[in-house]
Amino acid sequence: DHEQIDTSRFSQVVGDVLARAMAASKEASRQVVAFGEMVALLWADGKVQAAIELEKLWNGLARTYSFSLRCAYPMQGFSRQEHVNSFLQICAEHSNVIPKDTRSGSKSQTENFQEAAGTPTTDSAHQKSYWLETEARFRFFIESVQDYAIYMLDPEGHITTWNGGAERIQGYRDTEIIGKHFSCFYQEEDLRSGKPKSLLEIATREGHVEDDGWRVRKDGSKFWGRVTLSAVHDEAGKLIGFGIVTRDITQQKRSESILQRQEERFQLFVQCVQDYALFLLDPDGYITTWNLGAERIKGYKASEIIGQHFSCFYPSGERAQKPKYELEVAAKLGRFEDEGWRLRKDGSKFWANVVITAIRDQAGRLIGFGKVTRDLTDRMLVQKSLEESQRKLRELSFHLLRTQDEERRRIGRDIHDSLGQYVSVLKMKLDSMGDSASPTAEIAECADLAEQCVKEVRTISYLLYPPMLEEMGLKSVIPWYLEGFSERSGINTTFEMPGVLQRLSRDAELVLFRVLQESLTNVQRHSGSETALVKITADGKEVKLEVTDQGKGVPSAILEQGSQDWMGSLGVGLRGMSERLRQLGGTLDVSSTDTGTTVRATVPLQGSATTSS
Structure with missing residues (x-):
């Protein structure tokens, strides 16, 4: 098995034998000749690749030591079409091909080999018949090959033999082509460059040459041929011609070209x-x-x-x-x-x-x-932003529900603590009127209690949604609200506003009023300030509401947290107002120091203004 050949050991052992033989031959003035019998045995055993590998190892030694290497293959090993490729590989591993001529009167190559090996020869008719028969089979094999053009040239390059494969591939019959120069198969540019002559010179100098290129058929059509050209010498070493083996690989070349173009296009695609x-x-x-x-x-x-x-x-x-x-x-x-x-x-x-x-x-x-x-940086950032928005939305929904509950609880407490007390006392007075000798005073007190109930209901409803806001706008409703806030909280308020203020859209006025409510609630609950300044300004592009106190301010840690979502720390009411302002194209900003806090709400006039007031 050729996969088990130990190349280094072969080179060492056989190389050592050759070195000693070379030293002895110099002393005796004799030539060293090596006979590669193992290659023939491997070939006969069907181990074709092993034989070829062994030929390569011998050729490697031949480049190091000066000796003559002879190999003999049985001709019956090349008797079928499937042996063609193997035959060509074997030929490619030999520098010279020496044909045996049993018809000459001189000793045959086989006889010379036998003499060199010390084997006696016979000149019987049976032996001559055997070699003639072998040569005939070989010629028949060459003639029957259809996939390869195999033919001989004389030393000047004229065609001397022609096989069936050559006729099929190149289109000429033997009667049409024998005697012509093989350069007729080459294109004009190859003839001008002297390519045929150059190939013969290389084969003469190096033993053989291989070449791929376009060749011309009899009808002028072209095919891509793979050509092996080997020098042929006689037993005396004289050049007697050349052997040519040509294979039509046009389809292979076309496939390779297609694959190469596809590869080039793919590389261009990848690069682009x-x-x-x-x-x-x-x-x-x-x-x-x-x-x-x-x-x-x-x-x-x-x-x-x-x-x-x-x-x-x-x-x-x-x-x-x-x-x-x-x-x-x-x-x-x-x-x-x-x-x-x-x-x-x-x-x-x-x-x-x-x-x-x-x-x-x-x-x-x-x-x-x-x-x-x-x-995917942009996609990842968008995804994170979306996740953050969803988190804030969930949190906002939770806070809105909580705010709703707190607002209901506040309304219930206000009704219970004020309106409920008035109604309870009113009922008690009405119940006692039946026992009173003078009901006039009781009736007067009941009238006063009923009036207080009406005022409390009106106050509660106004705080929820003052009708004055829709009827008269911010300019009128803010002073009214500040008056009630000061009475309830004891905080002194001041209001500044330009003389003329455009009415804004219903949504814009409502959201600014809610910001005012929530800001003053925070002032009352958290700031400790005794005063609050409310200011409205307009510059033609936007309306700005500012609520400023002089309290203890908002801690810096809360404001830093507020850079992402400060509403969570300053109240869910302002958080909702921030969302409402954002929907209107406005903004909400909170700034604070240790001397006070300012809440600033801004809405654009475009799309918000209605009629002038």
């Missing part, structure tokens, strides 16, 4: 891709290719990154283990996919989706990895 980093790694993770998408996403030019290990794209904390782990998983399972932070050339980070695919050859050996990377 801008949205994906597409590149290859060797089995150890070193970068071997680089496309424009990779340059755009990662910042490296091909000349800067090819040859570097792909772990350079990972943050320092992951660089030691993660790249190695990813390659191991890809090699084991065929692919690996992951998302995470990666580094650009400038040190900045991007969120990457990465797919690593193992690449194997036809034998299943791992030859590298393909890596596809996409920059």
Whole structure:
């Protein structure tokens, strides 16, 4: 089995024998001749590749030591069509082909070999008959080959033999082509460059030459031929001609061209891709290719990154283990996919989706990895923003429900503590009127209690939604509300407003009024301020409401928290107002120091203004 040949041992053992033989031959002035009998035995046993491998090993020794190597193959080993490829491979491993001529009067090559080996020869008619029969079979084999053009040239390049394969491939009958120069098969540009003559010279000098190129048939059509041209010498070493073996590989060439064009188009496609980093790694993770998408996403030019290990794209904390782990998983399972932070050339980070695919050859050996990377930073940020918005929405919904419950509880408490007390006393008075000798005074008290009930109901309803706001606008409702707030809280309020203020849309006026309510509630509950300043300004583009107190201010930690969602700390009411202002295109801002806090609400006039007041 040729896979078990120990090449180093062969070279050592046989080389040692040859070295000693060479030393002895120099002393005796004799030539060293080696007979490769094992190749014929391997061939006869059907181990074709082993025989060819052994021929190569002998040829390697022949380049080191000066000796003559002779090999003999039984002709019956080349008697069928399927032996053609093997026959050509064997021929390619020999520098000279020496034909046996049993019809000459001189000793045959076989007889010379036998004499050199010390084997006696016979000149019987039976032996001559055997060699004639063998030669005939060989000629029949050559003639029957259809897939190869096999023919001979004389030393000047004129055709002397022609087989059936040559006729099929090149279109000439033997009567039409024998005697002509083989250059007739070449294109005009090859003739002008002297290519046929050059091939003969190389074959003469080196023993054989191989060439692929366009050849011309009899009808002028072209085919892509693979040509092996070997020099043929007689037993004295004289050049007696050339042997040519030509195969039509046009279809193979066409397929290779198609594959090459597809490969080129694919490479152009890969290079033109801008949205994906597409590149290859060797089995150890070193970068071997680089496309424009990779340059755009990662910042490296091909000349800067090819040859570097792909772990350079990972943050320092992951660089030691993660790249190695990813390659191991890809090699084991065929692919690996992951998302995470990666580094650009400038040190900045991007969120990457990465797919690593193992690449194997036809034998299943791992030859590298393909890596596809996409920059998903924008998508990741949008996803995070969406998740944050959903979180805030859920929190807002919870706070709205809680606010609703608190508002109901406040309304219930106000009704119970004020209106309920008035109604209870009124009932008690009415019940006692039957026992009173003078009901006039009782009736007067009941009238006063009924009036107080009406005022309390009106106050509660006004606080929920003052009708004055819809009828007269902010300019009128704010002073009314501030008066009631001061009476209930004891906080002195001041109101500043321009002389002329445009009426705003119903939604805009309502949301500014709610901001005023919630801000004053926070002043009363949290600030400890004895005063509050309410100011409305308008500059033609927007209306601004400011509520300022002189209290202890809002702690800085709460304001820092407020940079993301300060409403959670300052009240769910203002939180809702912020959302309402945002829907109207407005803003809500809170600034605070240790000397007071200002709540500033702004709404645009465009789309909010109605009639002038």
